[in-house]
Amino acid sequence: EADIYQTPRYLVIGTGKKITLECSQTMGHDKMYWYQQDPGMELHLIHYSYGVNSTEKGDLSSESTVSRIRTEHFPLTLESARPSHTSQYLCASSPRPEKLFFGSGTQLSVL
């Protein structure tokens, strides 16, 4: 089974701050994903990566950016956080089509 880690677990910040949400997995999965999850809503894909130096935007428009310099690391950055960015962010990785592993999520609150 995969181990996938997200930090921080909770984050409260002020408007205009730059933040980076960390996501790391230890199983060498090529495919990684960032989802945004709001209460009562489906998970929305905001970014994905199929390997090192490969990143794509997902279905949900997002002002965040991602990077994939190493296989195990897929951080998400908000250059200037706004209250509309308040949400839960889930990172996931996938070794094969039939498997998708999730991190514990980061609950972000922007005041």
Add this chain to the structure above:
Amino acid sequence: AQTVTQSQPEMSVQEAETVTLSCTYDTSESDYYLFWYKQPPSRQMILVIRQEAYKQQNATENRFSVNFQKAAKSFSLKISDSQLGDAAMYFCAYRSLLNTGNQFYFGTGTSLTVIP
């Protein structure tokens, strides 16, 4: 794009009883995966059960089983002998086998309460 619909925002079940969560999906693809994921409060989302579309036999994992109706594009989850630990949000998900773009699509979830 594929869509996944869970029409039951909330469900409840008496402990030890059986409950069925509904899921329908829309796709033009013939081969794909379907999943049920469980997300307990403030905890990690984990896989409950998985179904390959090319398999006619319904998947089963201990107390969890699915009713997969490919023609109807229906994929319901049955939980037998419900336990307090089953209380969680349950998400139905579809996984395309196309190798480009978004591949996983999720429903809006069903919140399951287990009554002691």
